[in-house]
Amino acid sequence: MNLENFLSPDRKIWCHIVTDGTEDDVFCANKSPVGLARLNRNGALAFCNGTSGDICFQNWDSSAPVLRYGQQSELNGFRCVSERKGITCTLIQSGKGFLINRDGVSRIGP
Numbered sequence: 001m002n003l004e005n006f007l008s009p010d011r012k013i014w015c016h017i018v019t020d021g022t023e024d025d026v027f028c029a030n031k032s033p034v035g036l037a038r039l040n041r042n043g044a045l046a047f048c049n050g051t052s053g054d055i056c057f058q059n060w061d062s063s064a065p066v067l068r069y070g071q072q073s074e075l076n077g078f079r080c081v082s083e084r085k086g087i088t089c090t091l092i093q094s095g096k097g098f099l100i101n102r103d104g105v106s107r108i109g110p
Contacts, residue, residue: 003073005064006080013087013100014060015067017075026078026089028100029057037098037105039089041077045098047105 005016015028027038036048036056048056067073067082074080080089086101088108096109 001067001071001073002075003065003067004075005061006067006073006082007062007064008082008087009066009068011062011066012102014057014062014064015073015080015087015089016061017073017078017080019076024076026076026080027057028080028087028089028098029060030100030102030105031060032102033104035100035105037089037100039078039091039097041091043091043094043096045096045107047098049104 004019007014013030017026024041025038029036034056038046069082072081079092086099088099090097099106099108
C-alpha cells in the first residue's frame, strides 16, 4: 500500500507520510496519551508529549483510511507497519524509527 495518511485500526493514532516537498518526514500522533513522533529523512527523531502547553499535532484526519493489522504503507523512503503492538515507522534504508501505541512513543533501530 502507498497511503500518505492513515489511521490505526482503533482510530486512535493518525499518521502522515509527507510527499509534497514541503518537508521530508513521517509523523504519527496519538490522542491519548497525547504524543507525536516525527522521523526526518536524515534519521533525526523528534518527540512531543503535550507537556508545558506544547501543541503536538494539528489537522487530525479522522476520515483517513485505516491501515489494518499486518498492512504497511511505503512512501518517500519510509515504511509504516500496523501491528497489534502499535504502528512502527522507519526509514527503509536504515531501520531507524519509532513505535507509537497506547503506551506512548519509543525509538527503535540503530
